[in-house]
Amino acid sequence: MNNNYLDNIEKNSVSVWKAGKSGVCLIGLAASFFACQNISAQMVNTGQVKIDPNTIMSVYMDYENAPSGNFINDGNLYIFQNWKNEGVVSYTDNQNGSTYFNGTEDQFIEGSQVSNLKNAIFKNLSSLVPFHLSGKIAVGGNSEFDKGVVLAGDYGGKVIFRENATHTLTSDLSFVDGQIEKDGIAAFEFPVGAGKYFRPSYHAEGGDNGGIYTTQYFNKNSNNLHSHDSKDEKIIKINNQEYWEVTQDQGADKIILSLSMDSRTTPSEFFNVDDKKYEVVITRWDPTSNKWINEKGAVSAPLAGKPYEKLLTTTVTGYGLFTMALVEKNVIYDDLIVYNAISPNDDGLNDSFVIRGIDQFPDNEVEIYNRWGVKVYETKSYNESNNMFRGYSDGRATIKRGDKLPTGTYFYILNYNTGKEKKQKTGYLYINNQ
Structure with missing residues (x-):
């Protein structure tokens, strides 16, 4: 110079x-x-x-x-x-x-x-x-x-x-x-979208070793890549307007995945569901079986202050292309009733997460995650008396043990053994700490 x-x-x-x-x-x-x-x-x-x-x-x-x-x-x-x-x-x-x-x-x-x-x-x-x-x-x-x-x-x-x-x-x-790569296990909202629409997904890794994940959202029909006719028999309809591609570039742990639901891009059938017959789940293209499989899932209540309406959450069994599907609802014959709201203020009303009837299935495990996929609670042999979730973290992941969890929507997974078969229930739990 x-x-x-x-x-x-x-x-x-x-x-x-x-x-x-x-x-x-x-x-x-x-x-x-x-x-x-x-x-x-x-x-x-x-x-x-x-x-x-x-x-x-x-x-x-x-x-x-x-x-x-x-x-x-x-x-x-x-x-x-x-x-x-x-x-x-x-x-x-x-x-x-x-x-x-x-x-x-x-x-x-x-x-x-x-x-x-x-x-x-x-x-x-x-x-x-x-x-x-x-x-x-x-x-x-x-x-x-x-x-x-x-x-x-x-x-x-x-x-x-x-x-x-x-x-x-x-x-x-x-x-x-386009593509977003996230390094590490921290909870993360992937700020992806397409065209005029912000359509994030959320997830966190549950393990101790850092993984690397890449996510991209497509406002396109996944049927053009893998036929929607090739699917699990209980899948009734697959979202034909959008999908996410999630790859695990490093690591071995499975994630809790949440996909956003937006009425501007998500077909109306996934909002107006006859919940006595059908349920909305996440479906993934499985290259091993060469078909779309049911990854299960639960739909949140409407979310305030977001450009999208709801979240659909599940724990995944693999990676690749994900979207939403309508499936025939499984009839649960055992007598479990999940009360999905708690207000842990020690007033004696709704202070804990009640699963009525769980005592008859002591071989069980309960996991609770926040909406970013961070595990905040887990236990085995959940019951209706002395082993119950009361709105506090048990110290895993990034939430400090003993911390009262903030008001919001959480996702639970209940695995239990009836003596004849292993079953799973998933859904959302609302915690009100105000």
């Missing part, structure tokens, strides 16, 4: 460096910009760029981090045009650097190497202006989805959330239309 450029760096937190008529960079004193070049309205880094904390850098032209480039962002980086990474993009673990993708027109995010960002903010001028992702972005902190859908599916791009990474502001205005 010409030394005249260095004369423009002031001795304060933010300075101005002019990169030709097409762009301006605002960088801090500690930023190393000595290897940047302005090539035909494109900025190329072939050396090292470091943005220190409390420092701003804004790029108003296409930016490429070359194979030899090393870009470290511990401050605030604003990208107003296209971004390409062929080198190393990273951050310092104990810093809180943020990368803002802000544009007034379509932005292209590409490159053969992963852009490792602490925080990523997607905020275009309008929700109608998308981001085109053909590369990979990995978020270690938080990803804020404000305006603009991240289009990754048609380009082979992927958004990766490292263990304990989060996201905020997801809605129909901004989500990922």
